[in-house]
Amino acid sequence: MAFTLGTVAVGFAAMNTGNNLLYLLLGAMLGFIAVSGWLSEQAIRGLRVERRAPRAVTVGLDMRLTYEVTNEKRRLPSLAVELLEQGLPESAFLVHVPAGGHTTTKSVNSFVRRGIYPLGSVTLSTGFPFGLFRKERDIHMPGEITVWPRTDRAVREPAPRVGRIPSTGMSARGAAGSRGEYRSLRDYRVGDDSRDIHWKSSARLRGPVIREYERDGAETTWICLDLRGEPGEAAEVAVEVAASLASRAVSQHRPFALVVGDDVLEPADGMGQLERALDVLARADFSPDAPPPSPPVSPSNCILVGIDARPGFGDTLAVGRRARLVHKDADE
Amino acid sequence: MNLRLFHRRLAVLMGVAGLVAFAGGAGFEPLSALLATIALGTALFWHPDPERSARMERFWLPLAALLVARALWHVFVIEDDIVIPVVDLLLLLLTAEALRSLDAPNDLRLYTLSFALILASTAYRPGVLFLIAFVGYIGLATVALMVGHLRRQAERHEVREVPLGRSLLSTTGGLSCLILGVALVVFVTFPRVSQGWAGRGETMTTSIAGFSDQVSLGEHGSTILGNPQIVLRVEFPNGPPAGLGGLHWRGRSYDRFDGVRWTRSDNLPPSSAPTTWYRERWEGESIEQRIFGSALDTRVLFALHPALEIDSNNGIQPLFDNAGDFIYWGRGQPAYTAWAPTGPPPTEELRQPAGGYHPSDDHFLQLPRRFDPAITELADSLTVGIDNRYDRAVAIRDWLQTFTYTRELPTTARETTLSHFLFERRAGHCEYFSTAMVTMLRAIGIEARNVNGFLGGQWNDFGNYLVVTQNEAHSWVEIWFPGYGWVEFDPTPAGSGTAEIASSRWWPGRILFDGVQHRWNKWVLDYSMDDQLGIFSGLLGSRTLEDLEQPNTPTDATTQSPWAALVLLLVAAAGWYWVRATGPTVEPGTQMYMQLRSASSRAGVGVTPGLTPLALVERIRAESATTARDAERVVDLYLRSRYGHERLGEPELREMREALRTARRALRTRA
Numbered sequence A: 001m002a003f004t005l006g007t008v009a010v011g012f013a014a015m016n017t018g019n020n021l022l023y024l025l026l027g028a029m030l031g032f033i034a035v036s037g038w039l040s041e042q043a044i045r046g047l048r049v050e051r052r053a054p055r056a057v058t059v060g061l062d063m064r065l066t067y068e069v070t071n072e073k074r075r076l077p078s079l080a081v082e083l084l085e086q087g088l089p090e091s092a093f094l095v096h097v098p099a100g101g102h103t104t105t106k107s108v109n110s111f112v113r114r115g116i117y118p119l120g121s122v123t124l125s126t127g128f129p130f131g132l133f134r135k136e137r138d139i140h141m142p143g144e145i146t147v148w149p150r151t152d153r154a155v156r157e158p159a160p161r162v163g164r165i166p167s168t169g170m171s172a173r174g175a176a177g178s179r180g181e182y183r184s185l186r187d188y189r190v191g192d193d194s195r196d197i198h199w200k201s202s203a204r205l206r207g208p209v210i211r212e213y214e215r216d217g218a219e220t221t222w223i224c225l226d227l228r229g230e231p232g233e234a235a236e237v238a239v240e241v242a243a244s245l246a247s248r249a250v251s252q253h254r255p256f257a258l259v260v261g262d263d264v265l266e267p268a269d270g271m272g273q274l275e276r277a278l279d280v281l282a283r284a285d286f287s288p289d290a291p292p293p294s295p296p297v298s299p300s301n302c303i304l305v306g307i308d309a310r311p312g313f314g315d316t317l318a319v320g321r322r323a324r325l326v327h328k329d330a331d332e
Numbered sequence B: 001m002n003l004r005l006f007h008r009r010l011a012v013l014m015g016v017a018g019l020v021a022f023a024g025g026a027g028f029e030p031l032s033a034l035l036a037t038i039a040l041g042t043a044l045f046w047h048p049d050p051e052r053s054a055r056m057e058r059f060w061l062p063l064a065a066l067l068v069a070r071a072l073w074h075v076f077v078i079e080d081d082i083v084i085p086v087v088d089l090l091l092l093l094l095t096a097e098a099l100r101s102l103d104a105p106n107d108l109r110l111y112t113l114s115f116a117l118i119l120a121s122t123a124y125r126p127g128v129l130f131l132i133a134f135v136g137y138i139g140l141a142t143v144a145l146m147v148g149h150l151r152r153q154a155e156r157h158e159v160r161e162v163p164l165g166r167s168l169l170s171t172t173g174g175l176s177c178l179i180l181g182v183a184l185v186v187f188v189t190f191p192r193v194s195q196g197w198a199g200r201g202e203t204m205t206t207s208i209a210g211f212s213d214q215v216s217l218g219e220h221g222s223t224i225l226g227n228p229q230i231v232l233r234v235e236f237p238n239g240p241p242a243g244l245g246g247l248h249w250r251g252r253s254y255d256r257f258d259g260v261r262w263t264r265s266d267n268l269p270p271s272s273a274p275t276t277w278y279r280e281r282w283e284g285e286s287i288e289q290r291i292f293g294s295a296l297d298t299r300v301l302f303a304l305h306p307a308l309e310i311d312s313n314n315g316i317q318p319l320f321d322n323a324g325d326f327i328y329w330g331r332g333q334p335a336y337t338a339w340a341p342t343g344p345p346p347t348e349e350l351r352q353p354a355g356g357y358h359p360s361d362d363h364f365l366q367l368p369r370r371f372d373p374a375i376t377e378l379a380d381s382l383t384v385g386i387d388n389r390y391d392r393a394v395a396i397r398d399w400l401q402t403f404t405y406t407r408e409l410p411t412t413a414r415e416t417t418l419s420h421f422l423f424e425r426r427a428g429h430c431e432y433f434s435t436a437m438v439t440m441l442r443a444i445g446i447e448a449r450n451v452n453g454f455l456g457g458q459w460n461d462f463g464n465y466l467v468v469t470q471n472e473a474h475s476w477v478e479i480w481f482p483g484y485g486w487v488e489f490d491p492t493p494a495g496s497g498t499a500e501i502a503s504s505r506w507w508p509g510r511i512l513f514d515g516v517q518h519r520w521n522k523w524v525l526d527y528s529m530d531d532q533l534g535i536f537s538g539l540l541g542s543r544t545l546e547d548l549e550q551p552n553t554p555t556d557a558t559t560q561s562p563w564a565a566l567v568l569l570l571v572a573a574a575g576w577y578w579v580r581a582t583g584p585t586v587e588p589g590t591q592m593y594m595q596l597r598s599a600s601s602r603a604g605v606g607v608t609p610g611l612t613p614l615a616l617v618e619r620i621r622a623e624s625a626t627t628a629r630d631a632e633r634v635v636d637l638y639l640r641s642r643y644g645h646e647r648l649g650e651p652e653l654r655e656m657r658e659a660l661r662t663a664r665r666a667l668r669t670r671a
Helices: A002-017 A020-044 A199-205 A233-251 A271-283 A321-331 B003-025 B030-045 B050-076 B083-098 B107-121 B128-156 B166-189 B275-281 B347-351 B373-383 B389-400 B418-425 B430-443 B498-502 B507-525 B529-539 B545-549 B557-582 B588-602 B613-623 B625-642 B650-670
Strands: A047-052 A056-058 A063-071 A078-085 A092-097 A102-109 A115-126 A135-148 A182-187 A209-213 A221-225 A256-260 A263-268 A302-306 A315-318 B214-216 B230-235 B248-254 B261-263 B283-293 B309-311 B317-320 B326-329 B335-343 B448-455 B458-460 B465-469 B473-481 B485-489
Touching: A002 A020, A020 A078, A020 A115, A020 A135, A020 B107, A020 B128, A020 B166, A020 B507, A047 A078, A047 A115, A047 A135, A056 A271, A063 A078, A063 A092, A078 A102, A078 B128, A092 A102, A092 B128, A115 A271, A135 A271, A199 A209, A221 A233, A233 A256, A233 A271, A233 A302, A233 A315, A256 A271, A263 A271, B003 B030, B003 B083, B003 B107, B003 B128, B030 B083, B050 B083, B083 B107, B107 B128, B128 B166, B128 B507, B166 B529, B230 B507, B248 B473, B283 B507, B347 B389, B373 B389, B373 B418, B373 B430, B389 B430, B389 B473, B389 B485, B418 B430, B430 B448, B430 B473, B458 B507, B465 B507, B588 B613, B588 B625, B588 B650, B613 B625, B613 B650, B625 B650
Parallel strands: A056 A135, A221 A256, A221 A302, A302 A315
Antiparallel strands: A047 A063, A063 A102, A078 A092, A078 A115, A115 A135, A182 A209, A256 A263, B214 B261, B230 B283, B230 B465, B248 B448, B283 B335, B309 B335, B317 B326, B448 B473, B458 B465, B473 B485
16 A cells, blocks of 8 residues: 555656656556566466365364465466465465475364354465565355364263252252262362262362262263253353263263254264264254254153253253253252 | 575665665765765674664664754755755665664665665756666565565465575566566656656756856866866757867857956847848758757857757756857756757858948957057958958968967966967967957957857767767857858867877777766656657657647558557457456355345344354344345355355346345345
């Protein structure tokens, strides 16, 4: 912009004074503009781009998009070319692609929300050679990235059968008899049942400590995500809790099943099952009018994850404010 | 190669080019020029670390403040030219930036300061040195801007290795030729709507003796001694006349002689002949002379005698005084065109006794008070029995030409007298000869005056023009012939020494350089609308400028058509390129979907980056079910074209457009 304004000013001065050297200077400045425009155009022309994108990526983790770029021009190299995905903040950079040559570059981005992100255009842009102006060219490369919810959210161990709704709002805990063999002690997490606090150890360690119990390894964990509720932060937390439960089941080599609205992911285990579950969770859309989860098994064998607590399930992990109020009422 | 170091060196060299360009125009104060040169030279090889650079900052600021104060003092106290103090300040800032740490992101400041120097030098009339510096500056700027851009981009993207090969650098350097080509085209074709830039050329004026209001005997001749300063460059558009070495480039005439010095009378009555005499009674077609004078400290226009007309369009205004001499008003280097007859009237006509107007006796028959009567006797004796003034003048001239020409000046006061020259020494230079002839003619009653100017010149084959130097300073005589005006007589014998100049070892190189300088002056500094019209009339096949002004005049179609076809071809190529470069690159379906997203966003529907098309519809539905129907149609068609690889036909696109329009209207209403 400054260069353009300067050119206009020099042109104005030349016409006003009739000073021929200013015309010469004006000509040189226009020459810079013309050459800059032409070379920028040439730098982004004749480039064939192929994108290698991961099928899915987890929220908050780096996503690397790799671009294989071939310069199909016979004589002119391409220099200082940026590749920017539409809608993504970080770009990839090609410092030099020789004429007829091939090179690879990558961009690193991360997502803050789960979802299905369409990959549309890759914008090739360059300010080469002088940085005075930028030229852009869009290349259509349809595709999409599935952004999975986080699976590392700290969630208490759910119980398969539910006796009462606890007051913490983050969990509903089953009856005492539902516990298996004692396994270990661990730090308290929000949502843990206060009856599981091991008071002696807590006093000794000066912080709440919870007892954990072994469960039957062959038992399938039925995770039901309740989509009823407004989209927003609470809904995202609910999805992440469901994803974390699924991830935990896989890490413990246990089968799990997922029910999201009408969709049912049949019980299975392993990483494949987890990816399928994360795909489903990535697409989950919350709505106040959404149908309730309808598992093919008794709800009492299922863990309900949602914004609000609902009775009738084996365990409930509710994350919304209303859930807490309901729990309080229940406690009172 | 260290990219930052290389880039800094290029930027510093741009500063050096700016320095040279300004020196080519206005020159510098020696101290500041020397300091700046040393500092920039140092900056090419030494770069302080960031800590030392920060310490040096404390040094530059007070110095800059001092120079600002100096500039203000120049403007408000002594009311002097501000350019030099400002340029000194620019040099200081340039030096300070050049001597910063390599980490400093100051390349834009370096570019700007060097450009400011180039810009400042255009305020003057710089010589070829400017051209050299300008070409160098463009070459350096091309490479520096490219390297700087690569450097910034590489740093931004944390790329460590930038392949800056020689071929890339040389190709980029070659781009500067392209830029200079564009500059040339713009320079030649950009319409000159204003004229008359004379620049601040007075700082470059050449001091010259012999053309002020009074000239002492011997003073003018002193300039002849070894002064090769070029004062005139003369082109002859109609071809050079015969006898170039004998052309008298007339400057000023002097009417009063007191025995020691020639002066111009303040109260001189009009004493030039009517132009019609020269036009009608002198011989031959007129000689057109395009004269490019150097900026001299005396504002005299030189031309062949008699100048029928003098015209200029480079900002000077020729003036015609009572003696018939041409002076001018204006600044800078005069460039003008003069016309003169090819020769004097026929000898037979001059021999005829003619009555008529005679100029003032008081002025043109004036002799010194203590005029030696022996000179009068000598003049009488030489012209006894001759009845016309032409033959009398020839007799005196021929007798004087038997003397010896010498550039050795008399050493004592007695030897400087005219009598000593005529009766004892019988040798001298042009001033003695012309003064002797004028006084002898006046002594026998013939009106005459002394004239100073230049004789001959050296033909420059490189530029096809005549070079006149101060070595060729000369004096001669003009004699009044009633009915014909002032006619030149030159009593000085041959041997003025110009051959010595031409045989000088440096002369061929100097002539070549001067050819470049002359072209520079003519085609760059003094380039005008007339030159433009001349070029275009040549390209379009018009024979004269008048053809251009008369559209009905038939021109040579065979000459015109190739150029017209070329122009049309270029325009068509540019149009094709533009259409290709700016054609639509986004599918219309995608465009419309993006427009729907933008409209939704403006309407306050929460549109987040990861929002899927169907989720967008749902959000719109939450706001308005009616709008959602149209949005759904847009999204459906978008998904079909985008992910279903379905090519949308015109009916679908029309439907999509209609749905988008309705949805946008509804969303706008909601917003």
